[in-house]
Amino acid sequence: MDLNTVADVRDARRREPWQPGDAWLGGGTYLFSEPQPQLRRLVDLSRMGWEPLILDPDGSLEIAATCTIAQLYRFGRTLSAEAAPLFSQCCRAFLASFKIWNMATVGGNLCNGLPAGPMISLTAGLDGSCLLQSQTGATRTVKIVDFITGAGRKVLQEGELLRSVTLPARALDCRTAYRQASLYGLGRSGALVIGALDPVDGSMAVTISAATVRPFRFWFPLPPTKGELRRVIEATVREDDWYDDIHGLPEWRHHMGLRLAEEVRHELTQLSRDGVR
16 A cells, blocks of 8 residues: 655654654554555654564563564464463464565554454463553553553553563463454454463463453453353453454354353363363
8 A cells, every 4th residue: 555645754763753643663564554644754663673572581571562473473483381372373363474474563463453453362361561652761561451442442642652562471381272263264353262271379361352342351360160250251341342343243252252261261171170281
């Protein structure tokens, strides 16, 4: 897509004042996919030199906003953590070509805030936190589940930048279960549910995304029963929180969200009972 309203492209390292019509440019796979008549200038992040992925001494993982899907996928295949399979599972949920994988960024997927964004699913399911940076250089940290407030809506303020996402070591050590559903064989996710079982204290988290306008993460000190899980979901996710678009009606998403949540709960509960590692 030719963005014919864009008059200038600036290097983000120059830290120039933010202007109306500015937009951050990461991989550009969304920006150049459809008309953006409101844009006048792109601020290019590609030369910031951020390390794509850093394993911190405490075992947590820092993912730069400019990390590409291809880089994350390759890293996940070499990661020895228990939750490593989730990386490739969520990357494959893009159903995108290798060209998109090598350009699209983790930060771009998060900042689009679309319900089907698989990087939202991955990072919310592993209890991730965003590091946000303002134009003054001030930073703040926000949980992924609080960063996305609705379909396409985020807590980013004008000119604020998503710098990175951190996944805690405790979450990376969790046993995980993954379920995804679509109306079509190669369609966008209509529901994506991730379960995480903590081997240290036996707690369980179930995260519903794609089916809802924003990710919902439910944490239980001990694995819930089928009825307990359903009651908590029904009490928390309102009727208008179930997403409605061409890729699935709210009623279908509601049904699939509950069904897949029970499937991951059952899988992880069985693993816990059987002592499987």
